[in-house]
Amino acid sequence: xDGLAVEAITHDWGARRALDAVSFSVARGxxxxxxxxxxxxxxxxxxxxxxxxxxxxxxxxxxxxxxxxNPRAALARIGVVFQQPTIDLDLTVRRNxxxxxxxxxxxxxxxxxxxxxxxxxxxxxxxxGEKAAALNGGHxxxxxxxxxxxxxxxxxxxxEPTVGLDAAARAAIVDHVxxxxxxxxxxxxxxTHLVDEVRPxxxxxxxxxGRVLAAGEAGDIGGADLTGRFLALTGGA
Ligand SMILES: Nc1ncnc2c1ncn2[C@@H]1O[C@H](COP(=O)(O)OP(=O)(O)OP(=O)(O)O)[C@@H](O)[C@H]1O
Numbered sequence: 001x002d003g004l005a006v007e008a009i010t011h012d013w014g015a016r017r018a019l020d021a022v023s024f025s026v027a028r029g030x031x032x033x034x035x036x037x038x039x040x041x042x043x044x045x046x047x048x049x050x051x052x053x054x055x056x057x058x059x060x061x062x063x064x065x066x067x068x069x070n071p072r073a074a075l076a077r078i079g080v081v082f083q084q085p086t087i088d089l090d091l092t093v094r095r096n097x098x099x100x101x102x103x104x105x106x107x108x109x110x111x112x113x114x115x116x117x118x119x120x121x122x123x124x125x126x127x128x129g130e131k132a133a134a135l136n137g138g139h140x141x142x143x144x145x146x147x148x149x150x151x152x153x154x155x156x157x158x159x160e161p162t163v164g165l166d167a168a169a170r171a172a173i174v175d176h177v178x179x180x181x182x183x184x185x186x187x188x189x190x191x192t193h194l195v196d197e198v199r200p201x202x203x204x205x206x207x208x209x210g211r212v213l214a215a216g217e218a219g220d221i222g223g224a225d226l227t228g229r230f231l232a233l234t235g236g237a
Contacts, residue, residue: 002028002063002077002154003187004049009058011044018044020210021058026189026203028154031181033198033218034191036207037234042191043083045207046159049189050080063154063187076104079148081158087140089133093124096132097147104151111150118146121184122176138169142176149180155187156180162197170197178202195227208234 005025011018019041026032036042048055049062051071060067065074088096094115101111119125122142132140141161148156158177162170174197180186190197198204200219205212213233214221222229 002185003030004032004063004155004189005059005061006045006049007059007061009045009048009055009060011041011048011053011055013044018210019048019055022207022210022212023058024205024212024215026155026187028187029181029185030203031178031188031190031199032203032205034189034205034207035193035195035198035230036191037193039209040193040207040234041210042207043159044210046080046082046157046191049157050078051075076151077154079151079153079156081141081144081148081156081161083159083161083163085140085144087132087144090131092129092131093119093135093143094128096143097150100147101150106151114150114152115146118149119143121149121180122146136169137165138172141165141169141173145173145177149186153186155189157189159191160193161190162192162194170194195222195230198222198226206230206233 003026007023009019009022034042047053049060051067062074063077067074097115098111101114106114119128122145124142124146127139162173177188181188198218202218204218204221206214218226
């Protein structure tokens with residue numbers, strides 16, 4: 001199974017419960033939006049999924065590998081795009097990706113081929129030789145998504161990847177990542193607080209104050225008015 005399962009995850013920051021028995025699963029090739037207002041616990045969950053820290057209770061299974069019992073195998077199967085950009089602006093786009101490939105043990109022609117394919121997939125092939133500093137915000141994000149694909153993960157985790165981008169760049173990235181799920185079979189978890197990034201056929205998990213308030217197909221949860229439903233669920237927060 002190439003999907004993602006989060007099973008009764010609980011995490012405390014001191015006396016504050018940031019995640020309270022959070023459970024949901026995403027099947028291979030599904031785009032799942034993790035929708036929650038500020039403070040819902042999205043970044044805390046991403047920290048647990050990437051093993052920056054470990055949960056107080058519960059289990060995370062990535063592409064069939066239990067993250068606690070088999071972290072190396074589980075982490076090798078994820079690609080991550082963090083909320084804050086992590087790009088070396090002085091390097092070319094290609095160099096940024098090759099550097100990352102090397103961290104995954106990929107070198108030489110194999111690395112070059114993977115980098116070229118990933119950039120092509122994100123519509124960035126013609127920018128490969130440019131310094132990252134020359135790219136606009138939307139293209140820098142696309143480059144980071146391409147970079148997250150270089151080692152061939154089956155699960156792609158993105159933490160509010162459109163923050164700070166204009167409407168056109170946001171729409172392009174939302175579209176690209178939906179296609180990665182639909183056409184390449186990637187399992188996608190996309191954290192956001194923006195309802196308009198969610199499509200009716202997406203899987204949706206609504207997180208609020210560390211709890212899952214709704215999980216299922218977005219169209220079933222929101223009907224014709226997902227914004228209204230989201231605000232009703234989260235108390236307009
Ligand atoms: N490192 C930390 N130490 C202490 N408390 C934290 C830490 N990180 C998050 N929290 C708290 O945990 C709760 C969940 O925060 P988290 O950042 O995970 O939410 P979020 O949904 O990602 O919000 P945002 O959209 O603002 O990033 C909040 O109450 C927050 O103050």
